[in-house]
Amino acid sequence: MKSIIHRQPKLCRVEDKRVNMTEPIQVFNVCLWCCRYKPPSTESNPTLEDPTPDYMNLLGMIFSMCGLMLKLKWCAWIAVYCSFISFANSRSSEDTKQMMSSFM
Amino acid sequence: MSVASTLCFSTFVAGPTMGRYNDDFDDGEDLADFDDNDFAEFEDMNDDPAAEAETAPPPRASPSSQPEEDEDEDEATVELEDGLDGFEDSETQDQDMYSKYDQEEFEGIGDMEKTGHSMKDPLIIHTVPAHLQNSWESYYMEILMVTGLLAYIMNYIIGKNKNSRLAQAWFNSHRELLESNFALVGDDGTSKEAVSTGKLNQENEHIYNLWCSGRLCCEGMLIQLKFVKRQDLLNVLARMMRPACDQVQIKVTLNEEDMDTFVFALGTKKVMARHQKELQDLSEFCGDKPKSGAKYGLPDSLAILSEMGEVTDGMMDNKMVHYITNHAEKIESIHFSDQFSGPKVMQEEGQPLKLPDTKKTLLFTFIVPGMGNTSPKDMDALLPLMNMVIYSIDKVKKLRLNREGKLKADRNRARVEENFLKQTHAQRQEAAQTRREEKKRAEKERIMNEEDPERQRRLEEASQRREQKKIEKKQMKMKQIKVKAM
Numbered sequence: 001m002k003s004i005i006h007r008q009p010k011l012c013r014v015e016d017k018r019v020n021m022t023e024p025i026q027v028f029n030v031c032l033w034c035c036r037y038k039p040p041s042t043e044s045n046p047t048l049e050d051p052t053p054d055y056m057n058l059l060g061m062i063f064s065m066c067g068l069m070l071k072l073k074w075c076a077w078i079a080v081y082c083s084f085i086s087f088a089n090s091r092s093s094e095d096t097k098q099m100m101s102s103f104m
Numbered sequence: 105m106s107v108a109s110t111l112c113f114s115t116f117v118a119g120p121t122m123g124r125y126n127d128d129f130d131d132g133e134d135l136a137d138f139d140d141n142d143f144a145e146f147e148d149m150n151d152d153p154a155a156e157a158e159t160a161p162p163p164r165a166s167p168s169s170q171p172e173e174d175e176d177e178d179e180a181t182v183e184l185e186d187g188l189d190g191f192e193d194s195e196t197q198d199q200d201m202y203s204k205y206d207q208e209e210f211e212g213i214g215d216m217e218k219t220g221h222s223m224k225d226p227l228i229i230h231t232v233p234a235h236l237q238n239s240w241e242s243y244y245m246e247i248l249m250v251t252g253l254l255a256y257i258m259n260y261i262i263g264k265n266k267n268s269r270l271a272q273a274w275f276n277s278h279r280e281l282l283e284s285n286f287a288l289v290g291d292d293g294t295s296k297e298a299v300s301t302g303k304l305n306q307e308n309e310h311i312y313n314l315w316c317s318g319r320l321c322c323e324g325m326l327i328q329l330k331f332v333k334r335q336d337l338l339n340v341l342a343r344m345m346r347p348a349c350d351q352v353q354i355k356v357t358l359n360e361e362d363m364d365t366f367v368f369a370l371g372t373k374k375v376m377a378r379h380q381k382e383l384q385d386l387s388e389f390c391g392d393k394p395k396s397g398a399k400y401g402l403p404d405s406l407a408i409l410s411e412m413g414e415v416t417d418g419m420m421d422n423k424m425v426h427y428i429t430n431h432a433e434k435i436e437s438i439h440f441s442d443q444f445s446g447p448k449v450m451q452e453e454g455q456p457l458k459l460p461d462t463k464k465t466l467l468f469t470f471i472v473p474g475m476g477n478t479s480p481k482d483m484d485a486l487l488p489l490m491n492m493v494i495y496s497i498d499k500v501k502k503l504r505l506n507r508e509g510k511l512k513a514d515r516n517r518a519r520v521e522e523n524f525l526k527q528t529h530a531q532r533q534e535a536a537q538t539r540r541e542e543k544k545r546a547e548k549e550r551i552m553n554e555e556d557p558e559r560q561r562r563l564e565e566a567s568q569r570r571e572q573k574k575i576e577k578k579q580m581k582m583k584q585i586k587v588k589a590m
Contacts (some may be wrong), residue, residue: 010287010298026229032287033318034298034317036293037293037324051144080249081256084256085336087334088256088333088337
């Protein structure tokens with residue numbers, strides 16, 4: 001249930017439809033209740049969220065660690081690819097700093 | 105190995121030759137004395153290495169016997185470094201030197217001569233392996249990877265722009281209709297006043313939102329443009345195997361008084377079957393299998409899930425049928441429900457459930473024509489569907505069930521609630537029991553923690569009295585029930 005706080009009145013000019021063109025246009029000022037937009041909380045529906053960017057982030061970190069410890073060049077390259085894929089699939093709301101650090 | 109052996113031989117040769125050089129400068133008598141004094145102690149030892157040399161490979165014998173003398177020689181002579189220059193000279197004197205060596209003391213001289221000859225062979229220059237070279241060929245892996253990355257970035261930019269253009273084209277074609285029907289078109293929820301932003305919210309590179317509100321009969325309408333992930337190259341390649349299409353999802357939330365109590369759904373057969381399993385309200389209220397829409401003049405590809413026949417008859421009027429028939433290929437699903445709460449929640453064990461919150465909702469899912477290869481012009485084809493949405497809102501507001509229908513609907517809802525309570529009865533009992541135990545434990549702890557023994561005693565007595573009262577009450581209740589039963 002939306003709380004009252006989210007509803008705000010808004011004044012609108014409404015033009016009534018004319019049956020025939022000879023009648024004058026009737027304009028009314030109507031006060032309509034507008035509900036404000038509330039972004040859907042992710043806790044209530046975790047299944048609807050796309051998990052790709054999180055998985056790719058994790059894979060990227062794992063591969064970069066492997067590449068660093070075991071000195072495998074191909075691991076490092078895969079890590080770079082994973083971070084690019086994660087960036088491409090990420091949501092706009094996520095922190096840019098976090099994404100930049102994942103590129104590192 | 106060959107380099108090491110040549111080095112060994114060079115020291116071996118240099119040693120005695122150096123000694124000889126010194127001896128050349130010294131008197132001959134001193135030579136004999138030198139030999140006697142310095143090598144006297146090694147004379148016995150020379151026999152032993154000589155004896156060992158019989159078993160060991162011959163070339164090894166000479167260096168093994170010589171280094172001991174060489175050490176002494178090196179310490180005695182100062183011209184160790186000069187010995188390197190002398191090495192070249194020594195090569196020329198090799199043959200003369202070897203012939204002077206006592207055959208008893210040294211074995212394998214003949215072999216040494218041969219190895220001495222091998223030292224004169226020219227040096228072989230090996231080619232440097234490819235991975236140590238500094239040329240383009242050695243970096244082909246890196247070039248390949250960077251090319252792949254560049255291709256990914258190019259696709260990202262192109263895909264992002266295409267999605268953005270599609271979204272803008274959709275909004276431009278629908279703007280007029282929306283602005284004439286809603287007071288608030290476009291809101292991100294952050295501004296203080298309810299002012300139309302007049303633009304889409306970009307949630308992702310492939311998802312765009314639009315919130316419209318301020319209309320009679322509805323609380324608000326959320327439109328989501330869910331495009332395919334054109335910005336992700338992996339997704340583009342996956343779509344070549346399995347085509348996917350852009351979707352427009354519209355969710356209209358209604359006020360309590362705007363909708364009567366019914367559940368109705370219409371869509372493609374596959375989607376209806378899936379929704380019936382996954383969605384909470386459809387699975388509870390529409391238990392029958394999806395019926396074909398042919399009865400109402402709809403195409404065969406569409407199926408209907410309804411709580412009551414009356415609802416279907418009420419919804420499927422001429423105009424609605426006309427809309428659906430003309431745009432059947434663009435409709436994935438239409439879902440009207442007063443008990444909408446989303447998909448079925450997977451229940452965790454031991455968690456007492458409450459009935460999920462329901463909302464009166466109209467849900468529409470439309471498919472953008474083009475199957476992934478859409479152009480901005482295709483967005484105009486969705487405009488009649490938006491007209492259908494507006495018409496549906498007004499229709500639902502007007503649709504009222506008759507008396508029988510209302511009774512049936514109320515019975516259904518009561519049945520669902522009862523089932524739910526039965527299922528969770530055991531869990532709720534358990535939860536109540538644990539809560540009671542927690543209370544008792546807390547009280548006991550309080551009594552134990554009480555330092556003053558007097559107060560402790562009093563608290564204990566009080567709790568005992570309370571428990572006694574509870575037991576008496578229960579007994580009274582049981583007696584009353586027994587009397588009533590009789």
